[in-house]
Amino acid sequence: MRAHDILPDHLDEARIGGMAVRKGSVAAFLANARALSDPQTADAARAEAEQHIREALPALRAVGLFDVLEIRDARLRAWVESQD
Numbered sequence: 741m742r743a744h745d746i747l748p749d750h751l752d753e754a755r756i757g758g759m760a761v762r763k764g765s766v767a768a769f770l771a772n773a774r775a776l777s778d779p780q781t782a783d784a785a786r787a788e789a790e791q792h793i794r795e796a797l798p799a800l801r802a803v804g805l806f807d808v809l810e811i812r813d814a815r816l817r818a819w820v821e822s823q824d
Contacts, residue, residue, distance in 0.1 A: 756802045759799050760799065761802060762799070765803075766803070768796060769793060769805070772789040772790075772796075773816055775789040776793070776816050793820065797823055806820070
């Protein structure tokens, strides 16, 4: 399966498990996860990254991201798991 099989180029989102999943959701999560894992990240940027991840979690769970991949950073993994 290729990316365009799930979300063709002319669409910006797909409905998966009843949830709207936008293009870039996984890439945005990875960028925010990197920010949270970096001890150099400023407090304001950290709070923003946390909020963005919190907002994206329903879509990321709908696509099954965490059923297949595990977050390597133990603190970040525990925080994500606590966001139910």
